[in-house]
Amino acid sequence: MNRLDAQAIEEIAVGAAVLGSGGGGDPYLGKLMALAAIERYGPVLCIDPEELQDDDMVIPLSMIGAPTVVVEKIPSGRESGQAFAMVEKWCGQTAQATMPIEIGGVNSLIPIVVAAERGIPIVDADGMGRAFPEMQMDTFHLAGIRPYPVSLVDEKGNRMLFETEDGLWLEALMRSATVTMGGTATTAGFPVTGAQVKTHAIPKTLTQARQIGRVLLHARRLSRDPVEQLLEVTGGWMLFRGKVVDVKRRTEGGFVKGTARFAGTGEWQGRQWCLHFQNEFLVVEREGIPVATTPDLIAVLDTETGMPFTTERLRYGIRAAVIAMPCHPAWRTEKGLETVGPRYFGYDLDYVPVEQRLEGGRP
């Protein structure tokens, strides 16, 4: 058990951006909201899943919508508490804890708002181990847990409660409701038990985000190569260092799809890479040969600071180190790959774990 104070929140925000794999939204706003909450109510307890009782009720909390809208139409601050209370009311039970459903990006920090407000702990775990764009893309879905009820609240005070058949329906219905609400909303639920969190959540991801953040914030002060240090703490692989020479984007069904071409620099000079992205970075190819794919995490880092780039910020001339980090084993199962593998996102590729692809040396 540890306390999340202002320092911890700063570190988690940086780490969450790396684990966002280019998506998940800028954690900066989540950081400000979390900082405001703990300034008002005091630090939040962060507990290990093992500290939960099996029959405890845990309600995850997150924001849903377009990152560009979230940074413009900031929440009122009341949504989290309202969304949480709706699920509790439906269940007729008070929650013992909250947790992030998605550690990557802004959603890592949103549950801190409710935890601070209610004086309940946040569980050091999440349902993705990274960021993914759709509601059903979490490890509870893989475990077959029916995702209901889920509440959706906007800043105007509009509230909805969803009892859907499965995660795909939830995604479809919530997405269209969110668009009508103005492109962003806050969602609580579905409730899970302590036992389910222990068995199906990805543990220690807040701690991991915090470690990554500490490395990057510290590395900048010590002027050591931040990327190398990041590989050490994440068990990640360096794919290449290069410069963006071209970025193409197109919008399909509300999602931006694109490709960035990189020319290698330094010891990678003379080679070309393609990075395919939608909301997150999904596939890296070297001259047509895939070297890393979703669900493994791909991060594009500033070569100087180690700070991650989001898909939106990719532009010509950026120099970056592109790294891959192995995803949680749950994603490497048949159902996991069906849900978030390369084919789900429309790439005609088989998934091969990044460490296998890279075995025997660099790509």
Next chain:
Amino acid sequence: MTYRIGIDVGGTNTDAVLLDDRLRLVTKVKVPTTPDVETGICEALHRVIKDSGVPPEHIGYAMLGTTHCTNAIVERKRLNRVGIIRIGLPATTAVPPMTAWPADLKAELSPTVAMVKGGVEYDGRMIAPLDEEAVRAACQKMMEKVDAVAITSVFSPVSREHEERAAAIVAEEMGADVPVSLSHEIGSIGLLERENATIVNAALIMTARTVAEGFRRALEREGIRARLFFGQNDGTLMSVEYAQKYPIRTIACGPTNSIRGAAHLSGCTDGVVIDVGGTTTDVGVLVRGYPRESSVAVEIGGIRTHFRMPDLLSVGIGGGTLVRVENGRVRLGPDSVGYRLVEKGLAFGGDAWTLTDTAVALGVMKGERMPLLDRDRCEQVYRLMVAEVEEALDRMKTQAGPVPVVLVGGGSAMLPEQLAGASEVIRPDHFEVANAVGAGIGQIGGQVDRIYSLADQSRDQALAEAEETARADAVQAGADPSRLQVVEVEEIPLAYLPGNAVRIRVKVAGPFKGCASPF
């Protein structure tokens, strides 16, 4: 012949150049920057006129790139009291205005804050109608308590209606002479960063007026009746009237001027510019004659804004940087004697050991007298300095191979003829006043950065509308509409939204109205 004067105020020196109508340098002067800035400007102006022998009535244009606004923020001095109106309730209350501002800066602005209902969604639907009564009430609260007002409305880059209506109410309630800064004219998507930039802009209005008046007086004293322009941080100019409305756009114009000046003087349009001043060395990248822009959120005085700035790497190496030996190891800076180099440096008879003194002792450059320094120690210091500059060059390059490097700034005389990573080291004539040249050669710029929905118009229509807005911005800033050219177009689709909303940014630039020369 109509001449133009370019002046650039740096941390150490104030430089002035006189250019002819083919943008050739006629005269240059360098005087120490004074604590009040204005005295230095007057002195530089006076000397450049006197030295050139050009009759004052032949000077048609005067361009000033100045650090006044940056200094005001950094030193937290001479700032306006700001009234802040945020339009967007019931949204946005989770993070009120000025969250995460440094406490001392916030206090300096003695802000009066009001958050009112209004604003629009990403697609232009209203979040709530503008609460006009609340805006009026805010005005009553601000009366006599604020010097300027900053208005920010949710999604004003999509619809500016509520900001403009609120500005009209402020004019009715508080008088038309209260300066009002509207966020959609300052920044783009990202409420907090745009609001921060708008508040900073409002806080700088008086500073900008003071500078403009001071500059005008200085010119009058020399008998010059020129049109005045201020340098913007994207390498273009704006009219003095425009600058008083948008003073934030002058922040960081100094390094930009140096990069533009370096390109003009050397003829090199793509490469790296190393600008060595008295306190720092700025390394920037030249892309087609303009500075490469930074892709990260920019901090001004500890406040996060998403203001477009040149992509620079600053290292603490300058002509006035102090050299120390501690436990047998040499240490460079980070402190500098700055503009007092000419009184404090050993080479000028003072008692401070600076990098300039080191270079003089090694015979790399000349000084008034030879400092008595140990040669081995000086060589050690010099190697350390060159290594730091070479590292900065390496970090800014966009390719592994060597690139052309242009050295500018008064302190660059310290640097050697060869640098690791440089295909050639160009030291153009007049390198020491490249910043003033950059100010003098500037064209008028205009830009737009807004969200367009492609649901009810084509991409081409949206692009045309954006270009039209950018052109109008440039014309307002003083440009000749018939000679404007598009410098840059960028479009970014927005994720997770239906209806193909797209963010379009267009930048245009061209000669100013009435300018006879083709530049």
